[in-house]
Every structure is written in structure tokens, then in C-alpha cells.
Amino acid sequence: MAEGKEIYGDLELPHSSGDFPYVVINMVSSVDGGTSVSGKASGIGGRVDRESMRTLRSKVDAVMIGAGTLRAERLSLxxxxxxxxxxxxxxxxxxxxLPIEEHLITTNQKVLAVLPDGAVEQVERSAEVLYAPRNPETPGGGPGGIASVDLQWVLKHLRADYSVERLLVEGGPSLNRQLVSQNLVDELFLTVAPVLVAAGSPSILSPDPGFTRRDLMLKSAxxxxxxxxxxxxxxxTA
Ligand SMILES: NC(=O)c1ccc[n+]([C@@H]2O[C@H](COP(=O)([O-])OP(=O)(O)OC[C@H]3O[C@@H](n4cnc5c(N)ncnc54)[C@H](OP(=O)(O)O)[C@@H]3O)[C@@H](O)[C@H]2O)c1
Incomplete structure (x- = not known):
């Protein structure tokens, strides 16, 4: 039986082509599709999931999360x-x-906070800030009241100005759903953990009645x- 670090040890993700980084999402879910218990994801996957997550991080230039994931618990990227x-x-x-100093565990790691133009939120000094234009389709706030930045603009700037060729997104469901809806994701890595949680938490994509079905191709299991x-x-997409 494989160890977690062996699972994606030989993986080579493609470099970006065009203006955007190569974007992959990695998530862990329970067998009944839950992604958090009591608001935290950390209880779902076991040691092997943690190891495979680290292995995927070693294959990319940047790891991105939404603010909801950072607020949920202390974590490392x-x-x-x-x-x-x-x-x-x-x-x-x-x-x-954005509780970066309180919740983000870093060692020798540069941190970039991406905020909408005009945001008044104070970001702790340990992070650089990139101000991004608002999503032209939701300038006053996106679904769920999100003051939504233009994700296409963000990805282009990460590629052009931060040399991000390969980007790993580790959630949460709200950020994942926007990226998938806008066809900005190349691959999805999903760990199914051997547990049932009946937590009523979102699946790997937050609910969206306007979402158009996406088909996937299994590359490995x-x-x-x-x-x-x-x-x-x-x-x-067709
Ligand atoms: N199982 C797993 O693998 C996994 C992984 C990650 C997270 N989770 C769980 O997911 C839950 C959090 O879910 P979530 O959907 O709230 O998380 P999320 O996607 O990480 O965070 C959503 C927040 O991110 C910001 N955001 C998202 N898109 C944005 C955009 N286009 N422009 C500007 N800001 C944007 C907004 O912050 P503001 O609120 O500041 O507007 C938004 O409220 C937690 O319980 C966490 O534990 C599970």
C-alpha cells in the first residue's frame, strides 16, 4: 500500500500556456461529500492525505485559499x-x-493577500498586498455578499508579475466554485476520506443554482x- 508522499511523488504538472497559470484544485471530502466538520476541514483526512497535500504543494509555485478557509482554523500552505x-x-x-499572523503557519514563506481595489481591510505587515479590480459582473459584491475580485485578472497577474506557472488552490468551496464556473481550473485532485460526517457542509463547490454542469476525465486513482x-x-466545455 502506498504512503501519502508516494502517491503524487512522480507527478509533473505542465507549465502554464497562455496568460494563466496551470491551475489545480486539491480538496478532501468525506464519503458523504462533506468538506468540514464544525467548520473545520482538518478532522476529515488522515496522515496520508496530509502527506499527499504536501507533495502536491512541492510541485507548484503558489498555493491559494479564500479568506473563509483561513478564518476557519490555523493552517499551513x-x-x-x-x-x-x-x-x-x-x-x-x-x-x-484576514487573520494571517494568527492562523497562517509559515516558515520562510512569502505571503500575498489579494484584495479588491478600495478595500479598507488592514493586512498584517507580514503579507504583501495585491489590489485587484472587482469582478465586472458583480462590482458591488458577488454571491453571498462577497466583494468579488476579478479572478481572471488575478491569475494573469500572478503569472506575469509573480512568475506563478503552476497554482494549487486548496479551497474553500466558494473560491473553487467561482474558478470552475469561469473555466479557470485545469485539474481537480480529490481525496475521499473513509468517514461519514453528515455535517451539512458544502461539497467541494459551494451551491450555485446557475452552475453549468462540468464533465471530468479520471486521470489516476x-x-x-x-x-x-x-x-x-x-x-x-462545449
Ligand atoms: N475539505 C477541504 O479540503 C477544505 C478545504 C478548504 C476549506 N474547507 C472548509 O471550507 C469552509 C470555508 O468555506 P468558504 O467557501 O467560506 O471558503 P473560501 O472559499 O476559502 O472563502 C470564501 C471567502 O473568500 C473570499 N473570496 C472568495 N472569492 C473571492 C473573490 N472572487 N474575490 C474576493 N474575495 C473572495 C471572501 O472573503 P470575505 O469574506 O472577506 O469577503 C469569501 O467570503 C471551512 O469550513 C473550511 O474548513 C475545506
């Missing part, structure tokens, strides 16, 4: 070995607090310690 080159940690915020590790390519 880096590699355990501080001697290794750390991916850029990116937190995308709209209008709420591994098992380790009763977890299922699935890798999908997004099929081109």
Missing part, C-alpha cells in the same frame, strides 16, 4: 521542511478580516490507508 523552497502563499479576501486519491482533468 507550505512544506514541512523549512530548507525547501516554499511556494508563495496567497489568501484571497473580499471584505472581512490510488488508495492508501483506506483513502481514495482521485485525479481528474476538466473536460473542455
Amino acid at each position: 507550505g512544506l514541512d521542511d523549512p530548507a525547501l523552497t516554499q511556494p508563495l502563499a496567497i489568501v484571497l479576501g473580499g471584505q472581512g478580516e 490510488h488508495t492508501a490507508d483506506d483513502h481514495l486519491f482521485l485525479r481528474y482533468h476538466m473536460r473542455a
Whole structure:
């Protein structure tokens, strides 16, 4: 049976083509599709999931999350070995607090907070701030009141100005759903953990009645310690 770090050890993600980085999402879900318990994701996956997550991070230039994921619990977006080159940690915020120093565990890792133009939120000094234009389709606030930045603009700037060729997105469901809706995601890595949670939490994509179905292509499936590790390519939309 494979160890978590072996599962994607040989993985080579493509470089970006065109203006955008190559974008992959990685999430862990329970068998009944829950992504958090009591508001936290950390209880769902086991050691092998944690290891495979670190391995995926070692294959990219940057790891991005939404503010909701940062607020939920203390977490790392880096590699355990501080001697290794750390991916850029990116937190995308709209209008709420960003507890970077309290919740983001970093060692030798640069942190970038992405906020909408005109945001008044104070970002702690440990992070650089990139102000981004608002989404032209939701200038006054997106679904759920999000003061939504233009994700296409953000991805282009990460590629052009921060040399992000490969970007790993680790949620949460709200950010994932926007990226998928806008056809900005190339691959989805999903760990199915051997647990039922009946938590009523969103699936890997937050609900959206306007969402258009997307078809996936299974690229690989591994098992380790009763977890299922699935890798999908997004099929081109018609
Ligand atoms: N199972 C897993 O693998 C996994 C992974 C990650 C998270 N989670 C769980 O998911 C839950 C959080 O879900 P969530 O959907 O709220 O998380 P999220 O997508 O990380 O955060 C949503 C927030 O991010 C900001 N945001 C998202 N899109 C934006 C945009 N286009 N422009 C500007 N800001 C944007 C907004 O912040 P503002 O509020 O500041 O406007 C928004 O409220 C937590 O319980 C967490 O534990 C699970």
C-alpha cells in the first residue's frame, strides 16, 4: 500500500500556456461529500492525505485559499521542511478580516493577500498586498455578499508579475466554485476520506443554482490507508 508522499511523488504538472497559470484544485471530502466538520476541514483526512497535500504543494509555485478557509482554523500552505523552497502563499479576501499572523503557519514563506481595489481591510505587515479590480459582473459584491475580485485578472497577474506557472488552490468551496464556473481550473485532485460526517457542509463547490454542469476525465486513482486519491482533468466545455 502506498504512503501519502508516494502517491503524487512522480507527478509533473505542465507549465502554464497562455496568460494563466496551470491551475489545480486539491480538496478532501468525506464519503458523504462533506468538506468540514464544525467548520473545520482538518478532522476529515488522515496522515496520508496530509502527506499527499504536501507533495502536491512541492510541485507548484503558489498555493491559494479564500479568506473563509483561513478564518476557519490555523493552517499551513507550505512544506514541512523549512530548507525547501516554499511556494508563495496567497489568501484571497473580499471584505472581512484576514487573520494571517494568527492562523497562517509559515516558515520562510512569502505571503500575498489579494484584495479588491478600495478595500479598507488592514493586512498584517507580514503579507504583501495585491489590489485587484472587482469582478465586472458583480462590482458591488458577488454571491453571498462577497466583494468579488476579478479572478481572471488575478491569475494573469500572478503569472506575469509573480512568475506563478503552476497554482494549487486548496479551497474553500466558494473560491473553487467561482474558478470552475469561469473555466479557470485545469485539474481537480480529490481525496475521499473513509468517514461519514453528515455535517451539512458544502461539497467541494459551494451551491450555485446557475452552475453549468462540468464533465471530468479520471486521470489516476490510488488508495492508501483506506483513502481514495482521485485525479481528474476538466473536460473542455462545449
Ligand atoms: N475539505 C477541504 O479540503 C477544505 C478545504 C478548504 C476549506 N474547507 C472548509 O471550507 C469552509 C470555508 O468555506 P468558504 O467557501 O467560506 O471558503 P473560501 O472559499 O476559502 O472563502 C470564501 C471567502 O473568500 C473570499 N473570496 C472568495 N472569492 C473571492 C473573490 N472572487 N474575490 C474576493 N474575495 C473572495 C471572501 O472573503 P470575505 O469574506 O472577506 O469577503 C469569501 O467570503 C471551512 O469550513 C473550511 O474548513 C475545506
